Amino acid sequence: MRVLYKEGLPPLPYSSAMQDSTEGTESRLSSVASAIRVLKAFSETEIEIGISTLAKRLGLAKSTVHRLASTLASEGLLEQNPENGRYRLGLGLFALGALVRRRMDISTQALPYLHELREITGETVHLATLEQSNIIYLFNLESHQAIRMRSYVGARKPAFCTSEGRALLAFQEPEVLARVVKDGLVARTPNTQTAPAGLRKTLELVQREGYAQDDEESEVGMRGLAAPVRDHSGQVIAAIGIAGPVQRLTKKAMRGFIAPVVQAADALSTRLGYQP
Numbered sequence: 001m002r003v004l005y006k007e008g009l010p011p012l013p014y015s016s017a018m019q020d021s022t023e024g025t026e027s028r029l030s031s032v033a034s035a036i037r038v039l040k041a042f043s044e045t046e047i048e049i050g051i052s053t054l055a056k057r058l059g060l061a062k063s064t065v066h067r068l069a070s071t072l073a074s075e076g077l078l079e080q081n082p083e084n085g086r087y088r089l090g091l092g093l094f095a096l097g098a099l100v101r102r103r104m105d106i107s108t109q110a111l112p113y114l115h116e117l118r119e120i121t122g123e124t125v126h127l128a129t130l131e132q133s134n135i136i137y138l139f140n141l142e143s144h145q146a147i148r149m150r151s152y153v154g155a156r157k158p159a160f161c162t163s164e165g166r167a168l169l170a171f172q173e174p175e176v177l178a179r180v181v182k183d184g185l186v187a188r189t190p191n192t193q194t195a196p197a198g199l200r201k202t203l204e205l206v207q208r209e210g211y212a213q214d215d216e217e218s219e220v221g222m223r224g225l226a227a228p229v230r231d232h233s234g235q236v237i238a239a240i241g242i243a244g245p246v247q248r249l250t251k252k253a254m255r256g257f258i259a260p261v262v263q264a265a266d267a268l269s270t271r272l273g274y275q276p
Helices: 014-040 051-058 062-074 091-121 163-169 174-183 196-209 251-271
Strands: 078-080 087-089 124-131 134-141 156-158 212-215 222-230 236-245
Touching: 014 051, 014 062, 051 062, 062 078, 091 124, 091 134, 091 236, 091 251, 124 163, 124 222, 134 163, 163 174, 163 196, 163 212, 163 222, 163 236, 174 196, 212 236, 222 251, 236 251
Parallel strands: none
Antiparallel strands: 078 087, 124 134, 124 236, 134 156, 212 222, 222 236
16 A cells, blocks of 8 residues: 555645645736736837747747737737737727726816816716726816815725716616625615615616715715716716715705706716717
8 A cells, every 4th residue: 555644744734735826826927917018018119029029028938928929819919910920919908998098088078067067066076987896086076165075086986885886887787786786785884775675776766867866875974966977879987976065965955966967967978979
């Protein structure tokens, strides 16, 4: 019989297995970093590069670079010129860049409507879009009031409990809401609605009324109101909202600001090519 280990000694420690797992993760991360370096090797003056040149420039084995290039090409991030075998950046990168450009275009086009909305309401105005289960602020105009909502471009908040997030979620595909629920509805304040059934009911109301509200569900002492922004195809891609302290944004004041918020979102949608 073959002896697997000496009597009295334990088998391979669990920590060694963990180490192997860690090394595997580090290897995968290294491959990701190398793939990014491959993409960054291209420039306006060098739009096509061969495997040998890439390998020499990046200090990697040709077999490694070939594997990385083949993988990137299969995902549309690189293309191979059939005439000379060299690689160039693929249309997949163009599509990703177009998403970033679209965000930038929305921010630029939204400016006049955001300024006008701040003048009408006197409160902080937001332009936000959906990213996974969160909203990300594309543009903010703070209120001139001493006590006001503060937020920053690029900041993220859970979509399910913010007015902008609800204005976006209400018009997404069912799998988007399913992902949000799966990620967890964690309370941010004592007023936060955390029941999935309650959230779905709230979003159905947003669909019917065309705007969303947040009553101290994201920040204690703050209320919000938002409406969806659509692109030329009718897809909801952003939301315009206002936020301020409950002392000023009373429920009566909120009702009075519904029309200006919806009008600002509709005007931006029209500017982006949407035709109801």
